[in-house]
Amino acid sequence: MNTPYYLLEEELLRRNLSLISRVAEESGAEIILAFKAFALWKTFHVFREYISHTTASSPYEARLAFEEFGSLAHTYSPAYTEQDMPEIMRCSGHITFNSLSQYERFGKMVSEYDGHPISCGIRVNPEYSEIETALYDPCAPGSRFGVLASQLPDTLPAGIEGFHCHCHCESDALALEHTLEHLEAKFGKWLPQIKWLNLGGGHLMTRAGYDTAHLINIIKGLRQRYPWLKIILEPGSAFAWQTGSLVSSVVDIVENKGIRTAILDVSFTCHMPDCLEMPYQPVVRGAESLPFDSDVSGKENVYRFGGNSCLSGDFMGYWAFEKPLQIGQQVIFEDMIHYTTVKTTMFNGIHHPSLVMQHLDGSQEVLRQYKYEDYRDRMD
Numbered sequence: 001m002n003t004p005y006y007l008l009e010e011e012l013l014r015r016n017l018s019l020i021s022r023v024a025e026e027s028g029a030e031i032i033l034a035f036k037a038f039a040l041w042k043t044f045h046v047f048r049e050y051i052s053h054t055t056a057s058s059p060y061e062a063r064l065a066f067e068e069f070g071s072l073a074h075t076y077s078p079a080y081t082e083q084d085m086p087e088i089m090r091c092s093g094h095i096t097f098n099s100l101s102q103y104e105r106f107g108k109m110v111s112e113y114d115g116h117p118i119s120c121g122i123r124v125n126p127e128y129s130e131i132e133t134a135l136y137d138p139c140a141p142g143s144r145f146g147v148l149a150s151q152l153p154d155t156l157p158a159g160i161e162g163f164h165c166h167c168h169c170e171s172d173a174l175a176l177e178h179t180l181e182h183l184e185a186k187f188g189k190w191l192p193q194i195k196w197l198n199l200g201g202g203h204l205m206t207r208a209g210y211d212t213a214h215l216i217n218i219i220k221g222l223r224q225r226y227p228w229l230k231i232i233l234e235p236g237s238a239f240a241w242q243t244g245s246l247v248s249s250v251v252d253i254v255e256n257k258g259i260r261t262a263i264l265d266v267s268f269t270c271h272m273p274d275c276l277e278m279p280y281q282p283v284v285r286g287a288e289s290l291p292f293d294s295d296v297s298g299k300e301n302v303y304r305f306g307g308n309s310c311l312s313g314d315f316m317g318y319w320a321f322e323k324p325l326q327i328g329q330q331v332i333f334e335d336m337i338h339y340t341t342v343k344t345t346m347f348n349g350i351h352h353p354s355l356v357m358q359h360l361d362g363s364q365e366v367l368r369q370y371k372y373e374d375y376r377d378r379m380d
Contacts, residue, residue, distance in 0.1 A: 001354070008244040016239055103157060121164050126139065128178070171203065207241060237338040246353060247330060273344075284331060
């Protein structure tokens, strides 16, 4: 198999799905897949053994839910347009609006579409979050996401049946517990007026050390306090967490002022954008990650990795290896299935890594390989 490619391991995916399914069953909540973190539709036959619904944020994602996953989407977008709404309604069973003005504009046309009912909700902002990286904090002051408690009328607009609240990112169960304290304090008086509460994503229940028992008890307690509410969680990363890698190869090794850079056939900008956005340094199999500000002058077998795009900042480092890297040697970035497979671009004409699934019997199936036509067609 030529590099680069993402390698999704079915055994690891099923491990996560089994845990998520157990949490849903024991807590009484519905847990659905967020496409913004994972949307590899050729694996949906596996997901459907464990979950029934997905969440979407665009007409394309809603269509993927309806046509490929086989169920109506739970759809939320910061803003809908008139041209979006027919496709959104055709493919959705739940539609959440980001603002009261959006609901006023589109709510009356949404109650039903072509025979299937549509439940409308509003996103609320509890003005609380434990997310440390500002780029990912939807509840920061001035956020464009959600309605504040001070902006809601005492009686919700007719037709609003649910609240959507999202303020986590790779968070633990304690963060949800604290969030609910703020959510109930600010929005508790409206909860008797709704039928469902969507607690969004960021619940990283498949991470090692996550207290799933506490999560289950939190949700049980919430359902005991508000027995009429259907509780929904829509994590993204949790489904594909630690399920596979990005396999690349060393193309060249260059040196400048004592810094050795291994140029790879992948790109941080094109294939691993979160590494630069957050930033964070991914784990590389067989290597030790060194701090960003390390003095590597004169150190043996220490490399910065450079992408193969023309962006000057398309690099990251440093990693230490036991032996010198060789041209043609594989470099494997761990845990690169969630978000990376949906965020890749074709910047600079760099083609996407292929998508490969390793089955339980060890065989590998190529799910998608990219060609020039994929780049060309995106430029239309």
